[in-house]
Amino acid sequence: MRLFNAVLRHPSGRIGAAIILLFLVVAALGAIGLTPHDPLKQYVIDRLKPPSGTYWFGTDLLGRDTFSRLMLGIGESFLVAFASVAAAAAAGTVIGLFAAWWGHLWDGILMRIMDVLLAFPAILLALLIVAIEGPGVATSITAIGIVYTPIFARVVRAPALALKAREFVEAARTFGSSQPYILTRHLLLNLVAPLTVQITLALAWALLTEAGLSFLGLGTQPPAPSLGVMLAESKSMMTRAPWLMVFPGLTIMLAILGFNLFGDALRDILDPRTQERPA
Amino acid sequence: MTPLLSIRDLSVGFGRDPKANEVVKGVSFDLAAGETLAIVGESGSGKSVTALSINRLVDFGGGRITGGSIALQRSDGSILDVTKADESALVRVRGSDIGMIFQEPMTSLNPVHTVGAQIEEAFRLNRGLNGAAATHAAKEALERVRIPDAAQRLKYYPHQLSGGMRQRVMIAMVIASNPRLLIADEPTTALDVTVQAQIMALLAELRSELGMSMIFITHDIGLVAGIADQIMVMQNGVAVEQGALDAVLDNPQHDYTRHLLKAVPHFNGGRAVRSDGSRVAGATPVVTVDNLVVRFPAARGVFARSAGAVHAVDGVSFDLVPGETLAIVGESGSGKSTTARAILGLVGTTRGRIDKASGRSPRPVQMVFQDPFASLNPRLNVEGLLAEPAIAAGERRDAKLRERMTFLLTRVGLPEDALTRYPHQFSGGQRQRLCIARALMLNPEVVVLDEAVSALDVSVQARVLDLLIDLQREFGLAYLFISHDMAVVERIAHRIAVMYAGQLVEIGAAASVLSDPQHSYTKRLIAAVPAIERRKQVFMVDGTQVPSLVRPNGYEPPTAQWRDAGPDHRVRLETI
Incomplete structure (x- = not known):
């Protein structure tokens, strides 16, 4: 609750939170079917109509309402982003914690694997997974999840190493506290702040990566809309129907801006260096 | 002008x-x-x-x-x-x-x-x-x-x-x-x-x-x-x-x-040592350290060739009986903290035996660290902090445990409602009291105090020392008090062990060691204590350095020769 108020007091936190909230509401409405038109229905006589009172963001080549499709697309893209970041954060945290805690050989092995993964572009990995599993939402989530895991492993490992050497961890050992207890209570609990910030920022990148994968046809498959799919469909009609490209493009931009502003605000709030010390 | x-x-x-x-x-x-x-x-x-x-x-x-x-x-x-x-x-x-x-x-x-x-x-x-x-x-x-x-x-x-x-x-x-x-x-x-x-x-x-x-x-x-x-x-x-x-x-x-x-703790050259709770002859020791040796490998070069070992602790022996305070004094790098850590099992021993009495507590030896800001997890509230030793010992977080927490909190002079507060809401002295309460949760026999009052302001320091002495009497605790501050040591110690370069050089009753130091290092240590009374004294500048503790592989120090300098006062003979 205190954190929530602090975000609202932070100027860029306020804007970021408002944008994210708006998108979540729109995505939720889309998911329960409250769209102005059926996003998949083809209004054949209204093909390629520019934005108007009836079709707010215009229609595409098949006569589908862009706004309704966008509502669904936001939901689709957010689903992939949230799911992949959740997977990456969980896996990365566990790997980073164990690397820091066991140290030595395990640290070397785990972190070198992470380095190799970090060198992989998401697109390349997605191609590999597509080759095995076929394209789809699950492919996007897996690919983005794997590619973002090393980022979390690194974000967790460095402060965990520092925490491991702190006296309160040493004190815990003198009580005979179990390893799981030390790892969760003493290490993980103190890592909540950097993790929260990293998750918010990773969401922004994941959104962009998802759009890229779908654009290339590796992620969400048409006719289901996602932001990337919509961009891909619009590219051949860029000059005839620019609204098809402008609105999904703006949506992606705004969403990433929202997450970044929100993440910046969280970083400012949670960073002990920027916190005012109690007198 | x-x-x-x-x-x-x-x-x-x-x-x-x-x-x-x-x-x-x-x-x-x-x-x-x-x-x-x-x-x-x-x-x-x-x-x-x-x-x-x-x-x-x-x-x-x-x-x-x-x-x-x-x-x-x-x-x-x-x-x-x-x-x-x-x-x-x-x-x-x-x-x-x-x-x-x-x-x-x-x-x-x-x-x-x-x-x-x-x-x-x-x-x-x-x-x-x-x-x-x-x-x-x-x-x-x-x-x-x-x-x-x-x-x-x-x-x-x-x-x-x-x-x-x-x-x-x-x-x-x-x-x-x-x-x-x-x-x-x-x-x-x-x-x-x-x-x-x-x-x-x-x-x-x-x-x-x-x-x-x-x-x-x-x-x-x-x-x-x-x-x-x-x-x-x-x-x-x-x-x-x-x-x-x-x-x-x-x-x-x-x-x-x-x-x-x-x-300000005045150093009185052994005249202000405690008279209470002196050592009972023949009491069973709660901790016996016999010929403790701790060495760390010292590696050098790209391929980490072993270049000898740091002899952090070399052949240290002492025992500690219930209700007594043994102070280990020495400079940084003398091995006093390593000795304590070895007793708690935080560092591995190379040789030697450490026997701990297994009496009333599952963990008979507990420790209070120097820095009360670093030794408390900032994200846990007091209840969580105090519960940790008990949970580690397999107890459940129930009403009985809470009762012990509030009892110990009031005993160390903290308000009962402190349970829901977080470490940053306390001052340095209060945090150290919290650490003491935490160390007592498992009803230990021995508390190792590693420079436990060094980071505190003098007036706070005096009150925490009084608290420690009271707790010692009440719970029959034995303290292993590690410090570099002779004036503080004089107030709390019954016996004093002086360490220099990883070795014990002098051990004995506090009054005897402080008033009549025998080893040249002990003499130097005591002469260096600043005091208002000795303000006119002029110190000579010398450039003596502590000898390096890195020894080649396989090096064994010569066996220590000891002599008695009085009842319960032993001094290591100095080799020239």
């Missing part, structure tokens, strides 16, 4: 509204050329902020001078009001008129440059010396601060020098600019007593050699006696008492000064 420095009604504030958050409220003093002023106070009294305002370094810490004036007489005779000077003038003042040394020499020196390069830089910037001239000047500066083999040491990096050597290097850098005023902010707090005595002697000699004025900031009123002409006692940003040294120390007017003088 105009004074070198004249401060009138100085006020300094912090934060967005400096006027409302003043930490220095109207301080005034004059300092004549060649004089030394000691500013004494506990943490948060504004003593450091006052000093940092004189060269306006306080600006970089977010401070703002909100009122008053600081008139500094420069070397050309002109008077500069530091509070109104612009940054370019201040840079010149900091470089040439005011030198400053800080508490922690390691953080003040750049770790990636040799000390020679850093001293040369000071000469280049302040005196315009270059090349061989700068190197020569740097060597002279090191000789001036009494560093042996100065030419060799120039090539050393800061981490290759001991704490005392590093502080000497800092002093060498500062005097490179030949300052008219030297500000020393707790310059010896991070150092061992014997080294502290050396640095104090050095500062006194340099002051008379160079005719500098000095502002000496410290929390230890016992330390200023030998060096200051004037003394200013600060509390909560106000100078509560100022005047000539002898007048203030012998006839303090303000309550707070009297309180400080009383709270």
Whole structure:
């Protein structure tokens, strides 16, 4: 609750939170079917109509309402982003914690694997997974999840190493506290702040990566809309129907801006260096 | 004659509204050329902020001078009001008129440059010396601060020098600019007593050699006696008492000064040791340490070839009976903390036996650490912190456990409602009480106190010591009290073990060891304790270094020979 108020007091936190909230509401409405038109229905006589009172963001080549499709697309893209970041954060945290805690050989092995993964572009990995599993939402989530895991492993490992050497961890050992207890209570609990910030920022990148994968046809498959799919469909009609490209493009931009502003605000709030010390 | 420095009604504030958050409220003093002023106070009294305002370094810490004036007489005779000077003038003042040394020499020196390069830089910037001239000047500066083999040491990096050597290097850098005023902010707090005595002697000699004025900031009123002409006692940003040294120390007017003088643990040479709870002959020891050896491998080079071992603890034996305090004293690196850690199983032992009585507690030995800020997890509330040892021992977090928590909290003098609060809501002394309560959760037989009161202000320190003594009687605890502070040790210890370079050199009843030290190192340690009574005593500067503890593989030290120096007082024979 205190954190929530602090975000609202932070100027860029306020804007970021408002944008994210708006998108979540729109995505939720889309998911329960409250769209102005059926996003998949083809209004054949209204093909390629520019934005108007009836079709707010215009229609595409098949006569589908862009706004309704966008509502669904936001939901689709957010689903992939949230799911992949959740997977990456969980896996990365566990790997980073164990690397820091066991140290030595395990640290070397785990972190070198992470380095190799970090060198992989998401697109390349997605191609590999597509080759095995076929394209789809699950492919996007897996690919983005794997590619973002090393980022979390690194974000967790460095402060965990520092925490491991702190006296309160040493004190815990003198009580005979179990390893799981030390790892969760003493290490993980103190890592909540950097993790929260990293998750918010990773969401922004994941959104962009998802759009890229779908654009290339590796992620969400048409006719289901996602932001990337919509961009891909619009590219051949860029000059005839620019609204098809402008609105999904703006949506992606705004969403990433929202997450970044929100993440910046969280970083400012949670960073002990920027916190005012109690007198 | 105009004074070198004249401060009138100085006020300094912090934060967005400096006027409302003043930490220095109207301080005034004059300092004549060649004089030394000691500013004494506990943490948060504004003593450091006052000093940092004189060269306006306080600006970089977010401070703002909100009122008053600081008139500094420069070397050309002109008077500069530091509070109104612009940054370019201040840079010149900091470089040439005011030198400053800080508490922690390691953080003040750049770790990636040799000390020679850093001293040369000071000469280049302040005196315009270059090349061989700068190197020569740097060597002279090191000789001036009494560093042996100065030419060799120039090539050393800061981490290759001991704490005392590093502080000497800092002093060498500062005097490179030949300052008219030297500000020393707790310059010896991070150092061992014997080294502290050396640095104090050095500062006194340099002051008379160079005719500098000095502002000496410290929390230890016992330390200023030998060096200051004037003394200013600060509390909560106000100078509560100022005047000539002898007048203030012998006839303090303000309550707070009297309180400080009383709270400072006086070292009485063994006459003030505890008379209660002395050792019962034939009692079963709770901890027996027999010929303990702890070595760490020392590797060198790219392929980490073993280049010998650090003999951190070498053949230490002692025992501890219920209800007694054994103090282990020695300098940093003497192996006293490693001994404690080995008893708790935090470091592996190379050889030797540690027997712990398995009586009333699943974990008979508990520990309280030095830094109460680092030894409590900031994200857990007090209930979570206190519950941890019990949970680790397999207990459940139930009403019975809560009852024990509140009992211990009130017992160590904390309010009962503290359970839901977090560590940052407590002061340093309260946090240390919290750590003590946590150590007692499992009803241990032995508590290891590793410099447990060293980080506390003197008045807090005295109260925590009293608490420890009360708890010892009440719970029948045995303490292993590790400290470098002889005055504190004298108040709490029944027996004292002196460690030097990983070895035990003297052990015995506190009164006997402190009043009649036998080993040359013990004598040196006791002679170095600062005391108000001994303020006229002059220390000689010597350059003795602690011997290196790195030994080649397979090296075994000769078997120790001991002699008795009295009932319960044994001394290791010194090999020449």
